[in-house]
Amino acid sequence: MKILxxxxxxxxxxxxxxxxxxxxxxxxxxxxTLLLDLDPQGASSFYFRIxxxxxxxxxxxxxxxxxxxxxxxxxxxxxxxDVIPGHLSFRNFDILLQQIxxxxxxxxxxxxxxxxxxxLIILDCPPSISQLAENIFTAxxxxxxxxxxxTLSERTFAQLTTFFKHEDYNRKKxxxxxxxxxxxxxxxxxxxxxxxxxxxxxLRNAIPxxxxxxxxxxxxxxxxxxxxxxQANKAYLALWMEIDQKMKDS
Amino acid sequence: MLETAPQFCYxxxxxxxxQELSEILPKSYVLHMxxxxxxxxxxxxxxxxxxxxxxxLLLREGKNKLQLLDASGRLLASDCIHxxxxxxxxxxxxxxxxxxxxxxxxxxxxxxxFCQLKxxxxxxxxxxxxxxxxxxxxxxxxxxxxxxxxxKMSPLRGYQKDYAQISxxxxxxxxxxxxxxxxRNVLLQSGLEINFPEKKPIFNLAATEPAEAAIxxxxxxxxxxxRDQEPGIIADIDTEFVHQYRVNIRKTRSLISSFKKxxxxxxxxxxxRELKIIGSQTNELRDLDVFLMDQDYYRRLLPENxxxxxxxxxxxxxxxxxxxxxxxTNSLTGxxxxxxxxxxxxxxxxxPEFVAKQSDSGIRQLAGRKILVQYQQIYTDxxxxxxxxxxxxxxxxxxxCKKLRYLLELFAELFPADKVKQxxxxxxxxxDNLGRFNDFSxxxxxxxxxxxxxxxxxxxxxxxxxLAAVLYNKQVYERHLVAENIALFIDKSIRNxxxxxxxxxxxxxxDV
Numbered sequence: 001m002k003i004l005x006x007x008x009x010x011x012x013x014x015x016x017x018x019x020x021x022x023x024x025x026x027x028x029x030x031x032x033t034l035l036l037d038l039d040p041q042g043a044s045s046f047y048f049r050i051x052x053x054x055x056x057x058x059x060x061x062x063x064x065x066x067x068x069x070x071x072x073x074x075x076x077x078x079x080x081x082d083v084i085p086g087h088l089s090f091r092n093f094d095i096l097l098q099q100i101x102x103x104x105x106x107x108x109x110x111x112x113x114x115x116x117x118x119x120l121i122i123l124d125c126p127p128s129i130s131q132l133a134e135n136i137f138t139a140x141x142x143x144x145x146x147x148x149x150x151t152l153s154e155r156t157f158a159q160l161t162t163f164f165k166h167e168d169y170n171r172k173k174x175x176x177x178x179x180x181x182x183x184x185x186x187x188x189x190x191x192x193x194x195x196x197x198x199x200x201x202x203l204r205n206a207i208p209x210x211x212x213x214x215x216x217x218x219x220x221x222x223x224x225x226x227x228x229x230x231q232a233n234k235a236y237l238a239l240w241m242e243i244d245q246k247m248k249d250s
Numbered sequence: 251m252l253e254t255a256p257q258f259c260y261x262x263x264x265x266x267x268x269q270e271l272s273e274i275l276p277k278s279y280v281l282h283m284x285x286x287x288x289x290x291x292x293x294x295x296x297x298x299x300x301x302x303x304x305x306x307l308l309l310r311e312g313k314n315k316l317q318l319l320d321a322s323g324r325l326l327a328s329d330c331i332h333x334x335x336x337x338x339x340x341x342x343x344x345x346x347x348x349x350x351x352x353x354x355x356x357x358x359x360x361x362x363x364f365c366q367l368k369x370x371x372x373x374x375x376x377x378x379x380x381x382x383x384x385x386x387x388x389x390x391x392x393x394x395x396x397x398x399x400x401x402k403m404s405p406l407r408g409y410q411k412d413y414a415q416i417s418x419x420x421x422x423x424x425x426x427x428x429x430x431x432x433x434r435n436v437l438l439q440s441g442l443e444i445n446f447p448e449k450k451p452i453f454n455l456a457a458t459e460p461a462e463a464a465i466x467x468x469x470x471x472x473x474x475x476x477r478d479q480e481p482g483i484i485a486d487i488d489t490e491f492v493h494q495y496r497v498n499i500r501k502t503r504s505l506i507s508s509f510k511k512x513x514x515x516x517x518x519x520x521x522x523r524e525l526k527i528i529g530s531q532t533n534e535l536r537d538l539d540v541f542l543m544d545q546d547y548y549r550r551l552l553p554e555n556x557x558x559x560x561x562x563x564x565x566x567x568x569x570x571x572x573x574x575x576x577x578x579t580n581s582l583t584g585x586x587x588x589x590x591x592x593x594x595x596x597x598x599x600x601x602p603e604f605v606a607k608q609s610d611s612g613i614r615q616l617a618g619r620k621i622l623v624q625y626q627q628i629y630t631d632x633x634x635x636x637x638x639x640x641x642x643x644x645x646x647x648x649x650x651c652k653k654l655r656y657l658l659e660l661f662a663e664l665f666p667a668d669k670v671k672q673x674x675x676x677x678x679x680x681x682d683n684l685g686r687f688n689d690f691s692x693x694x695x696x697x698x699x700x701x702x703x704x705x706x707x708x709x710x711x712x713x714x715x716x717l718a719a720v721l722y723n724k725q726v727y728e729r730h731l732v733a734e735n736i737a738l739f740i741d742k743s744i745r746n747x748x749x750x751x752x753x754x755x756x757x758x759x760x761d762v
Binding site for chain 2: 048049050051072073074075077082220
């Protein structure tokens with residue numbers, strides 16, 4: 001079982017859209033896949049039309065036992081793809097992790113229990129650099145980082161790599177890729193070129209800026225369901241195939 | 251562990267339309283159905299239902315699509331067929347043909363059941379338009395136009411509460427729960443009837459049953475089993491019908507002959523005579539069948555330049571086989587045979603006379619004794635055979651081994667099954683060797699005899715001579731193995747096993 005995290009310190013960079021479409025293509029290619037929506041906003045669950053648990057504080061039991069997680073798994077409308085929907089109580093994960101005391105590997109331990117059930121777990125992460133984020137960095141085999149080729153995104157990605165260096169995380173886990181790329185904009189083109197020069201691990205495939213990605217919120221499905229032939233859909237498929245190869249190589 | 255998603259299967263006792271299903275649902279749910287295509291399905295299997303008995307289904311969809319499926323309906327192999335395909339070797343080379351070869355190497359597959367199947371797929375969506383339950387509604391129209399309806403509901407993981415709510419409403423439908431809705435189960439529920447023919451008869455012998463009564467009863471059953479093959483021989487479905495017919499008649503002859511002292515001399519002579527006539531009428535047909543079945547084998551034995559002659563020979567044999575089959579068919583449908591076999595059965599079904607020496611001996615003890623005597627016969631004959639003994643002695647030993655095999659198999663139910671099975675296995679090693687030795691000899695003689703016929707071309711002569719030479723070499727090779735295999739079978743440990751298993755109860759001895 002492999003664990004992929006879709007993570008960025010910055011919000012609005014296409015984390016959730018990427019997590020949803022990558023999970024969809026992974027499942028479609030035959031991997032038993034679980035998408036774990038760690039974001040209290042529950043946006044990726046929304047895209048799959050899956051509601052979060054009505055129990056107010058289920059997040060409080062998240063790190064306690066693997067059985068608690070099993071109860072929350074929901075089958076999506078697509079073969080091989082299950083989802084654990086996000087929950088408002090997930091906002092308290094940092095406090096919980098503090099209380100448990102095992103600072104960095106608690107998430108990995110909990111997810112290890114699912115290795116017989118799934119080939120791949122995809123974590124849709126909230127945008128913060130917190131205790132939960134450190135658990136994510138420990139648990140994940142690869143940390144996919146969507147980057148919009150703008151100055152601000154470049155800066156936050158640099159912050160992340162510095163954090164990895166200082167905290168002694170394996171920097172090879174960090175796999176950035178460009179999202180919301182508008183090739184008509186000179187800034188996008190220049191930033192992309194300069195960042196690729198600087199960070200060699202950038203994925204070759206990038207996700208273009210597309211209204212189809214935005215329309216996911218209207219259709220509440222992965223792009224392939226409503227815009228099969230469109231550029232953004234093709235880009236996500238290509239991105240998944242590249243990630244799949246990276247996982248095999250890693 | 252994550253629980254496997256449950257499935258709930260029902261046979262609906264009355265027809266229900268999609269509209270009605272929709273109306274039954276609670277208001278917060280919506281049913282989406284996709285109407286399936288109606289398929290015409292024919293279930294195929296051989297006389298013994300070997301494919302079905304392996305847990306599989308061979309289905310012809312429409313006219314040309316042949317599919318091998320598992321019991322659940324999962325496709326294992328498929329191919330397109332053109333024209334009549336009744337044997338694996340008539341299918342296009344590939345996965346399907348390979349799989350059928352293993353399941354039915356000799357027997358033809360024939361239509362067993364016909365139906366029309368339509369499966370509509372559906373989903374039940376909640377207020378968020380999220381699928382919470384998947385559905386399958388199948389309609390089967392059997393050969394008798396009888397309609398059967400099946401419903402499968404599969405709640406998605408995490409949506410059991412929704413399913414509970416939906417299933418409460420569905421409880422109003424008149425239905426019976428099924429363990430599964432695999433294709434095999436659906437067909438069985440829709441009128442498919444399986445009648446396995448009895449391959450190895452069970453006689454329900456009592457240990458102390460008087461021999462004459464027991465042997466007569468056994469013989470009746472075996473003659474009836476032989477008769478079950480007659481329609482297949484007449485329809486010329488496959489070569490196994492003649493083979494099984496002959497095996498059953500041969501076993502009956504062997505049984506009557508081994509227990510001749512249980513019958514009055516007149517009754518024994520009558521049975522012996524009639525069985526001999528009945529058995530011999532299929533001799534030629536079987537010989538030709540065996541030769542034709544091994545066409546590819548013979549071809550591989552010869553260099554390619556001799557194949558044209560061989561092909562001509564096979565064509566001639568095929569013509570002869572057609573004549574032989576016609577002769578057998580005429581005989582089986584003729585009044586003389588009907589009277590003869592009717593008379594045979596009548597004789598066997600008469601009250602036992604109990605006038606012969608062993609008429610009222612207990613069958614278990616007598617059978618055990620016969621087996622031991624037969625083993626002793628093989629021991630004595632076998633001891634006398636070495637690499638220089640004339641071939642006739644080896645042929646005779648083969649016959650004796652066959653008699654022992656029949657006795658072991660026919661009376662297996664009176665003795666510990668696993669031990670008898672083990673002895674049969676040991677005997678089979680020797681029998682296989684002797685069988686091959688005999689086959690090569692018979693085939694060679696057949697060819698030599700064939701070569702003496704008229705109008706043979708030079709090509710045919712060359713093939714016959716070439717094949718005869720190869721078969722002779724193979725026969726010599728098998729002959730070298732005979733002494734060694736005999737030694738293994740008459741080894742002290744096996745002798746002890748026979749004595750231990752079939753020893754006579756000293757309290758009630760009987761004269762053999």
